[in-house]
Amino acid sequence: MEFGVSESQQILKDTARKFFAGECPMPEVRRLMETDTAYDPALWQKMTDQGFTGIIFPEEFGGMGLGVVELALLMEEAGYALLPGPLFSTLAAGAIIDACGSEQQREKYLPGICSGQARGAVVFLEAGASWNVSDLKLSGSSGKLNGTKIFVCDAATADLLLVPCEDGVYLVSSGTPGLKITPMKGIDPSRKIYSVTFTQLPAERLCGNLGGLSRAMEVATVALTAELAGNMQRVLELTVGYAKTRKQFGKPIGSFQAVQHMCADMYLETESVRSSAYYSAWALQESASDASVAVSIAKMYASDAARNTGNRGIQVHGGMGFTWEHDAHLYYRRAKASETMLGDATFHRERIAQLVVDSKTVSANV
Amino acid sequence: MDLNLSATELTFRDEFRSWLAANVPKGWDARRDQSMEQRFGFLKSWQRRMYEAGWAGISWPREYGGRGASLMEQVIFWQELALAGAPPLANVLGVGLVGPTLIAFGTEEQKKRYLAKILSAEEIWCQGFSEPDAGSDLANVRCEARLNPAGDHYIVNGQKVWNSYGWAADWCQLVVRTDPAASKHRGITVLLVEMKSPGVDVRPLRQMTGETEFNEIFFHDVQVPVGNVVGKVNEGWDVAIGTLMHERGTLGAGIQVTYRRNMERLIELAQQRERNGRPVSEDPVIRQKLAQCYAEIEIMRWNQMRAFSRISATGVPGPEGSIQKIFWSELNQRFQQVAQELLGPYAQLEAGDPLAVDDGAWSYGYLRARGNTIEAGTSEIQRNIIGHFVLGLPKSY
Numbered sequence: 001m002e003f004g005v006s007e008s009q010q011i012l013k014d015t016a017r018k019f020f021a022g023e024c025p026m027p028e029v030r031r032l033m034e035t036d037t038a039y040d041p042a043l044w045q046k047m048t049d050q051g052f053t054g055i056i057f058p059e060e061f062g063g064m065g066l067g068v069v070e071l072a073l074l075m076e077e078a079g080y081a082l083l084p085g086p087l088f089s090t091l092a093a094g095a096i097i098d099a100c101g102s103e104q105q106r107e108k109y110l111p112g113i114c115s116g117q118a119r120g121a122v123v124f125l126e127a128g129a130s131w132n133v134s135d136l137k138l139s140g141s142s143g144k145l146n147g148t149k150i151f152v153c154d155a156a157t158a159d160l161l162l163v164p165c166e167d168g169v170y171l172v173s174s175g176t177p178g179l180k181i182t183p184m185k186g187i188d189p190s191r192k193i194y195s196v197t198f199t200q201l202p203a204e205r206l207c208g209n210l211g212g213l214s215r216a217m218e219v220a221t222v223a224l225t226a227e228l229a230g231n232m233q234r235v236l237e238l239t240v241g242y243a244k245t246r247k248q249f250g251k252p253i254g255s256f257q258a259v260q261h262m263c264a265d266m267y268l269e270t271e272s273v274r275s276s277a278y279y280s281a282w283a284l285q286e287s288a289s290d291a292s293v294a295v296s297i298a299k300m301y302a303s304d305a306a307r308n309t310g311n312r313g314i315q316v317h318g319g320m321g322f323t324w325e326h327d328a329h330l331y332y333r334r335a336k337a338s339e340t341m342l343g344d345a346t347f348h349r350e351r352i353a354q355l356v357v358d359s360k361t362v363s364a365n366v
Numbered sequence: 367m368d369l370n371l372s373a374t375e376l377t378f379r380d381e382f383r384s385w386l387a388a389n390v391p392k393g394w395d396a397r398r399d400q401s402m403e404q405r406f407g408f409l410k411s412w413q414r415r416m417y418e419a420g421w422a423g424i425s426w427p428r429e430y431g432g433r434g435a436s437l438m439e440q441v442i443f444w445q446e447l448a449l450a451g452a453p454p455l456a457n458v459l460g461v462g463l464v465g466p467t468l469i470a471f472g473t474e475e476q477k478k479r480y481l482a483k484i485l486s487a488e489e490i491w492c493q494g495f496s497e498p499d500a501g502s503d504l505a506n507v508r509c510e511a512r513l514n515p516a517g518d519h520y521i522v523n524g525q526k527v528w529n530s531y532g533w534a535a536d537w538c539q540l541v542v543r544t545d546p547a548a549s550k551h552r553g554i555t556v557l558l559v560e561m562k563s564p565g566v567d568v569r570p571l572r573q574m575t576g577e578t579e580f581n582e583i584f585f586h587d588v589q590v591p592v593g594n595v596v597g598k599v600n601e602g603w604d605v606a607i608g609t610l611m612h613e614r615g616t617l618g619a620g621i622q623v624t625y626r627r628n629m630e631r632l633i634e635l636a637q638q639r640e641r642n643g644r645p646v647s648e649d650p651v652i653r654q655k656l657a658q659c660y661a662e663i664e665i666m667r668w669n670q671m672r673a674f675s676r677i678s679a680t681g682v683p684g685p686e687g688s689i690q691k692i693f694w695s696e697l698n699q700r701f702q703q704v705a706q707e708l709l710g711p712y713a714q715l716e717a718g719d720p721l722a723v724d725d726g727a728w729s730y731g732y733l734r735a736r737g738n739t740i741e742a743g744t745s746e747i748q749r750n751i752i753g754h755f756v757l758g759l760p761k762s763y
Contacts, residue, residue, distance in 0.1 A: 001375060001438050002368050003671040004679060009367065069367055240757045255760035257746075260753035267752055268689045275668040282369055297661040349657035350650075357633055357647050357656050 003278070005073065012066075013073045019050060020081035026327055029082050033189035033330070038084035039119075039157040048116025053090050056219070057098055061106065062114035068219055072226035072281035076274070079230025082330055084190040086119045086154035088227065092220035093120025096162040099212030099219075100169050106208070109160060109171070121158035122220065123172075123196050125151045131343040133213060138198075139166045140205060145178075145198035153341070155181045155194035163203065168210055170203035177201070188337035190330060218284055218295045221342045225298045226277040228306040228338055232270040235313040235331050239263060242317055253316070262312045269305035276301055293355045300348035306335035369671065371442070378435075379442045385419060386450040394453055402578075406534050409456035413487035416455070422485045423461045425616075430469060430481045437616065437678045441670075444620030448627070459531060460484035460491035462617065464539045467556075467609045471597040476558070480537070492535035494526035494559070494583055495606065501528075502747045504541075505550045505603060509585060511542040511557060513592070520544070520557060520595075522565075522588040528741075532568040532581035535561050539609070540585075545600050556602040558594040565589075575733045618670055618690050625663045625698065628731070632656070632705050635723065639709070646708055655704045662697045669693060688748040688756070695738035695745060702728070702735040 005013065023046055024032075032038045047053065056071045057063030064070075071091065078087055094113040097106060112118030126137055126149055138147045145163065155161065161172040161179075172179060178201035186193040240263055243254030253259050276298035283291040310332035314321035321328045343351070371379060391412065399405035416422045425440045426432025435443065455461055465484045468476055483489040500506040509524025522542060532538070538559045545553030559566070565588040570578040597605040636647035636656060646652055670690060705728050706713040717726035739745040753759045 001371050001671070001675070002678075003668075003675040004367065006367060240759065243759060252760050254753070255762050257750070257753075257762045260757075260759050260762050261746070261749040263757055263759060264692075264749035264752035267757060268692060271672075271689055272665050272669055272693070275672050276665055278367065278672070279369070279668040282367055286370075294664070297664050300657070300661055301665060346654065349654045349661070352657035352661060353653035356660055357636065357653055 003282075005278075009070060009073055012070055013077060015050075016052075016074050016077035017080065019047075020077055020083055023047075024081055024083055026082070029084055029190055029330065032084040036183070036192070037154075037157050038190055038192050039086060039154070040084075044085065044116060044119070047087060051114075052087060053094070053116050054114030056091070057094055057110050057114050061110035063110070068222060068281040068285040069278065071219070071223055072277050075223045075226040076230040076233075076277065079227030079334075080234045082190055082231070082234070082327075082334060086121070086157050088191075088220075088223060089122060089154035089158065090116075090118075090120040091223060092122045092216070093158070093160055093162045095216040095219045096122065096164075096169060096213065097160075097171070097206070099216040100206040100208050100210055101171075102206070102208040105171070105204075105206060112159070118159040119154070119157050120160045120162065121152055121155045123149045123152045123155065123161050123163040125149060131347055133164060133217075136164060136166045138163075140170050140203055141167045143202070145170060145172070145201045145203045148195055148197045150184065150195045151186075151341075152194050152196050153191055155196050156183070156192065161196065162206075163198075164213055169206040169213055171206060172198070172201065172203050176203075186337055188333040190334060191337065193337075214292075215284070217342065218292065221295050221299050222277060222281045222284055224338055224342055225273065225280065225295075225302045228302040228335060229270065229274045229277045231331050231335055231338075232266070232273055232306050232309045235309050235328065236263070236266045236270050238328065239266060239313040239316045242320075246318075259316055262316055266309045266312050269309055273298075273302045273305050293352060296343075296348040296351045296355070299343060300345045300352065303339045303343075303345040303348070307332075307339055310335045371438075375436075375438055375442060378439050379446060382421065382443060382446050383450070385421065386446060386452055389415060389419070390450050390452045395451065402533070406456060409453055410487045410490070412453045413456045417486045422455065422487075423465060426465060426469060426481075426485070430465075430477060431485045437674055440616040441619040441674055444616055444618075445623045448620040448623035451627075455487070456534075457484055457487045457490050459493055460487075460489070460537075463493065463609050464491045464537075467539065467605060468596065470608055471556075471605045475593070476596070480558070489536040490531060490534050491537050491539065492529055492531040492561070493609075494529055494538050494540040496528045497525060498527055502744055504606070505554070507541055507543050507554060509540070509542050510546065511544050511555065511590065514589070518592055520590045520592065522557070522559065522585045522590055524585050526583045526585075527571075527580075529568075529581045529583050530579055532561070532583050533570060533578075537561060538566075538583070539596070541602060541606050544602075548600060551603045553600050554602040554606065555599050556596040556605040557590050558596060559585075559588065559590050563588050563590070574736065575730060616674065618694060619674075621694050622663065622667050622670060625666070625694070625701065628701065628705075629660055629663055631724070632659075632701075632708065636708055641710070652704075652708055655707065659697075659701045659704050662693075662700070666690075666693050666697060688743075688751045691743060692745050692748045698735045698738050702732040706732055 023043055032040055051064045052074060054063030055066050055074055059065040090113060097109050128135060159174050163170040163172055178199040180197040182195045184193045184195055243259055243263060244252050246253050280294040280298040283294040314328045317328055320326055413422055424433040424435040424443055428434045461484060465481055468480060497507055497509060511520035511522045514521055538561055540557045540559045542555055542557055543553055544555040565586040567584040569582045571580045571582060572578050637645055639646050673690060709723055709728055712723050713728050715722035715726060716729050750762060754761050
């Protein structure tokens with residue numbers, strides 16, 4: 001048994017860290033978040049040159065053919081950099097095509113995702129804002145989509161919109177008549193959200209394995225959890241760095257236990273989210289029997305922990321942390337928006353309860 | 367990253383699992399012993415059985431009677447022991463802490479004299495570390511040892527506290543001050559003291575659970591031969607710290623499995639017991655709390671697995687281990703509280719009450735958990751360790 005990052009995985013992670021630091025440093029994040037879409041074609045091009053959008057997709061479609069663990073490592077670094085734009089959404093959309101599409105549909109759409117020609121979005125939530133597939137009401141059974149979906153990340157820059165519905169998953173190309181995309185004013189300016197309205201819109205139904213949707217959503221959930229691990233790591237580093245240099249009463253504030261212990265808790269929660277993201281990624285990759293529980297545990301814990309770490313980070317920074325100029329609130333906003341995305345802690349605790357409390361037999365997992 | 371057990375690890379697990387299945391005394395945990403001595407006699411015979419089958423001290427090198435087990439095999443060992451609900455080792459401190467310390471710092475003569483009898487439980491060991499004024503601040507030890515005029519014995523005077531197994535022990539690994547003039551972390555020496563030496567007085571401390579796990583030990587002019595020094599005179603701090611590092615080792619893997627078993631039992635109870643006319647497990651608030659506990663027990667395992675893999679790669683437990691201690695101790699307190707809420711007024715009933723659930727295991731568990739964030743380094747000390755040694759923040763004390 002070996003639960004460490006392998007040498008090649010570490011290289012991937014280091015490369016991503018360097019890439020994001022070089023191509024999308026914080027001033028660039030701030031510039032992009034002031035734009036309408038937080039999307040920059042030049043940055044996107046460089047990212048796709050690295051193969052990031054194809055990381056988990058088969059090589060036959062131009063992807064890198066790597067596993068969910070590698071996806072988690074990449075997303076961790078994207079989270080560390082607070083990467084704006086549709087990388088996450090495109091990967092999630094690709095995962096749905098890969099899992100639910102027919103052979104022809106995968107051949108038709110995945111190469112665009114891998115090359116970066118096509119950006120994606122996952123169009124899921126309806127007015128009830130439930131992440132349960134069984135709560136979806138929108139239906140395409142009439143051959144046309146009619147209705148509104150909300151809280152859709154990166155819809156305005158998407159070429160392919162993946163729309164889970166009551167009766168299956170539909171694919172909508174941007175520019176199709178009957179598609180209307182309207183910005184919503186979300187708390188995280190570095191990842192834009194939209195409402196998407198369909199009026200008599202002809203949509204293509206994904207006709208491969210429909211049961212694949214839950215796995216694709218789980219892959220997206222792991223990616224988001226890993227992104228939160230990176231978010232927390234960055235906040236931890238910013239905070240510890242500040243606590244070492246900021247002096248009051250003639251001493252660095254990090255020498256005071258009240259401050260130091262907050263930093264220790266940030267470390268504990270960051271490491272725990274990282275363990276959870278890696279474990280659930282591995283479990284999903286290997287189709288382990290506890291994969292679904294693991295994914296929910298990871299997102300449940302990360303949803304609360306990222307908010308806690310963001311809170312402590314701002315608290316340690318004092319008034320500085322409350323200013324617009326300081327980056328702490330940008331990470332805090334991302335963490336807050338990600339908390340509810342793909343299910344918050346309460347949602348996932350109930351899902352865990354369904355999987356383990358309602359099961360007839362529970363047995364030790366060793 | 368490969369979280370499956372390797373073929374060797376699987377073989378090891380299966381071998382130990384089937385040995386346990388054949389050898390763990392049936393129904394031992396329902397034993398009602400007349401006295402602590404009688405119970406301890408049972409635990410000694412259990413360790414003897416493990417020793418004879420080669421399962422005591424598996425991490426020790428083969429030349430000293432161990433198996434030279436890999437770190438992952440040690441993890442499996444503790445997991446399987448907990449999974450089988452096996453009795454604890456009588457000489458747990460000897461096998462887990464004193465032996466490894468002697469192997470690392472002892473002379474050949476000391477190794478020959480003590481190691482085999484530690485494994486066979488022929489000689490039981492305890493440790494004298496903490497003192498009334500040296501708890502979290504361990505380096506503040508005052509218990510003193512002075513060379514006698516002949517230079518062949520140390521004369522020990524002082525007091526130790528929070529000692530486990532002192533009443534049963536034949537030997538004590540004792541931390542003493544040999545140079546009062548030296549700086550705090552210098553001038554400390556580790557001695558091996560025979561507990562039946564004249565002048566050693568063990569007094570049990572009754573704890574809030576009603577049990578007497580801990581003792582005070584008083585030393586009054588106790589003579590200890592100079593040959594019983596471990597490592598170098600006045601350099602005992604390094605020896606003591608080496609021991610404490612072992613304390614934060616693989617044992618935690620067994621704790622995790624025990625939690626997991628407790629969790630499974632609690633889920634069973636939630637399914638069986640009713641409140642307001644329906645199973646407690648259908649109460650949405652209780653479901654949230656059970657799920658939270660279940661999740662944290664899993665995360666504890668994942669954190670451990672990452673830490674163990676890191677130790678396997680680097681060879682030494684790092685200060686990152688402190689998050690494990692915080693995690694398991696605070697988690698158990700939260701878990702026990704959830705059990706209390708789930709069982710309602712029944713949770714308070716102690717062993718012997720006919721209405722007690724699981725013969726009072728939950729009221730005991732609740733009280734015992736209170737000690738978790740204090741024993742083996744308080745949560746506050748663990749956070750200091752993380753702050754200073756992991757995050758590089760200035761020392762806060």
